[in-house]
Amino acid sequence: MEKVILIKLGEIWLKGKNRDEFIGRLIKNIKASTGLSNKDIIIGQGRIYLYNLKPSNYNLKPIFGIHSFVEAYEVEPNLKEAVKITHEIAGKEVENGAKTFKIEARRADKKFEKSSMELNQELGEAVLNKFGEMLTVDVKNPDFSIFVEVQKSSIYLYSSKDEVAGPKGLPVGISGTGLLLLSGGIDSPVAGWMSQKRGMKIDAVHFYSPPYTGEKAKEKVVDLCRKLAVFNGGEIQLYLVNLARIQVESKKAPERLWTLLHRRFMVQIAKEIAQKxxxxxxxxxxxxxQVASQTIENIAAVDYAINFPILRPLVGFDKLETIEIAKRIDTYEISILPFEDCCTVLSSANPKTKAKLQEIAQWEEKLKLQDAVQEAINNLEVKKIT
Known part of the structure; x- marks a missing residue:
């Protein structure tokens, strides 16, 4: 008998001919997070098994692509050994106050001597014979289930009470790389996390405007990057761009256009970084x-500033949904710290809600800020956040 970590695969197990690519990326991420080598990892049917995993490295919760995981007992593929472990699991749950149970057998090895139904019956009877005065069967709503998974060379058993939900999604890196415009508010960190969940490895760019924004605002963004780095393989590259000159000189345009002009210059700078x-x-x-500057007309006015993809993972979310995720991923309390960023200073008090692309483009041309844009790119600061 040995204890192993059993990882359940969700969405990636449903992939077609490219399934191996997704599993390979997930294993690469697991190895990077845990320090395990190839000899410690075995791939089963819809499962990955981890051996020799020390408790100090047992942090699988941030690894996207994992549906759930559990510490399971591994025994030889015979009924006698399975009965012993079933008794051990049931005894532990009885000590914890359980009154009802269920056996859920899954036979991946169809050559095994018993069918899944027969395993359910015989192991259930074995539990009742030993704990009949303390446990009864409840197939609809049991206090706990004993899962029994029969693979070719082993049987794995565990209690439903020990199973831990994973973050699901796709392994980070399988969907390429993206550059997150990280403001320091509630929304952008969640957008980054949502992109990571769909398999995108991210880095971040933050725009600041001294002396209108202070060092505390930059520190806040660094702290947000640390939270996202946990899901990103342990690190994030942060690009810090001084937007002050651009924002000040944009004040020559009508105030109602300031916010949109700032955003167009931001995405132009971000695009240059992304392509490089x-x-x-x-x-x-x-x-x-969600706000006046995020009407479809204004979103289009920003998009037309560059010929480059802009992903908006939160496009259909309301604020409460975003806040819920922010709290779950532990970015919310940082995001609400009262340090202004460049999106809130020097912005329009009453931004235009349905900007005309021609008007925005004309004012951008009149401002002649190409040198300021290039200056901002040339003087950007880069930090590796872990």
Whole structure:
């Protein structure tokens, strides 16, 4: 008998001919997170088994692509050994106050001597014979289930009470790389996390405007990057761009256009960084109609500033949904710290809600800020956040 970590695969197990590519990426991420080698990892049917995993490295919760995981007993493929472990699991749950149970057998090895139904019956009887005065069967709503998984060379058993939900999604890196426009508010970190969940490895760019924004605002963004780095293989590259000159000189345009002009210059700078560093898309935290600057007309006015993909994972979310995720991923309390960023200073008090592309483009041309844009790119600061 041996204890192993059994990982259940969800969405990636449903992939077709490219399934091995997804599993390979997930294993690479697991190895990077745990320090395990190839000899410690076995792939089963819809499962990955981890051996020799020390408790100090037992942090699988941030690894996207994992549906759930559990510490399981591994025994030789015979009924006698399975009965012993079934008794051990049931005894532990009885001590914890359980009154009802269920056996759930899954026979991946169809050559095994018993069918799944026969395993359910015989192991259930074995539990009742030993704990009949303390446990009864409840197939609809049991206090706990004993899962029994029969593979070719082993049987794996565990209690439903020990199973831990994973983050699901796709393994980070399988969907390429993206550059997150990270403001420091609630939305953009969640947008980054949503992109990571769909398999995108991300880095971040933050725009600041001294002296209108202070060091505390930058520190806040660094702290947000640390939270996202946990899901990103342990690190994030942060690009810090001084937007002050651009924002000040944009004040020559009508105030109602300031916010849109700032955003167009931001995405132009972000695009230059992305193309130079080979990111495949930009990512931002915009949600359709959430604020005046996020109408479809204004979103289009920003998009037309560049010929490059901009992903908006939160486009259909309302604010409460975004806040819920922010709290879950532990970015919310950082995001609400009262340090202003460049999206809130020097912005329009009453932004235009249905900007005309021609008007925005004309004002951008009148401002002649190409040198300021290039200056911002040339003087950007880069930090590796872990």
């Amino acid at each position: 560093k080979n990111y495949k898309a930009l990512i931002n935290g915009e949600s359709l109609g």
